[in-house]
Amino acid sequence: MTEQTGALPALAVKLCAPRGFCAGVDRAIQIVELALAKYGAPVYVRHEIVHNRFVVDGLKAKGAVFVEELDEIPAGHRERPVIFSAHGVPKSVPEDARGRNMFYLDATCPLVSKVHKEAEIHFRRDREILLIGHAGHPEVIGTMGQLPEGTVSLIETEDDARSFQPKTGRRLAFITQTTLSVDDTKGIVEVLRDRFPDIVAPHKEDICYATTNRQDAVKVVAPMVDAMIVVGAPNSSNSQRLREVAERAGCPRAVLVQRASELDWADFAGIRSLGLTAGASAPETLVEEIIAAFAERFTVSVEEVRTAEETIAFNLPRELRLMAEAQSASVAE
Incomplete structure (x- = not known):
């Protein structure tokens, strides 16, 4: 613990909800x-x-x-x-x-599998397919790998959307990575629709509910605080997008960290308020670890700012369902 003299400065922590595991x-x-x-x-x-x-x-x-x-x-x-x-x-x-x-x-x-199925449907209907996403991300590699090589064109930016030239005379369709910035994707889609008015869109937006909900919570909290921390990994697309969303929403300092040990305390000198969220693959225990680290240097008060409720759950593979049911029954007893 850092040695302190006198009273600790007050820090109001605004905890984004939803956050963390999807x-x-x-x-x-x-x-x-x-x-x-x-x-x-x-x-x-x-x-x-x-x-x-x-x-x-x-x-x-x-x-x-x-x-x-x-x-x-x-x-x-x-x-x-x-x-x-x-x-x-x-x-x-x-x-x-x-x-x-x-x-x-x-x-x-299952929401990634939904995008895979959309790609296959477009392919069967003889459409030329565009995928909005980030090159090299495992999800993008997996989605493009559902179809023969060269079938899907990757669009990363609005400039890509402006310069894209169809390879065929077939009707165009687009799908998206599930963890993108909602606002960035909206801009890309607007460019594509302006250039290709009859382009086929997903029946339901491909960006997943969890990505959208976490970004919406950050948009509400970021303008209220002096700094924002996103708990997540540097190779996590949805975590990186949360940091970008916080910056764009007006937060003066937004940082992405994996653990409390990575905190650079110079980033938080003189702050009175802190926003805190976590990417969809970051466990709540790491959020608690960050709060505990700040509690060593500040008198911390925590307020949760909730913008949505999440009740979605997905089925397990058939081979594991009985095991899960047995464990649930054991806990219930």
């Missing part, structure tokens, strides 16, 4: 934990199950082994379960697993 992340983590309980360790996971080092390390400690590609799994362990991350994978990955006679569980978020 239903898709919660489901993915539960799939790994249930697989470990049912099949024992090791259970292999292709790519980080969600983009959070704290979560990944916790699952490693329980017996999960993380790999980037299936060929990293030792030949003698090919019978062990392998789990695909919440971000989704190209179709070639489950095909590869079947070719190796591997048993796999798919933890792809």
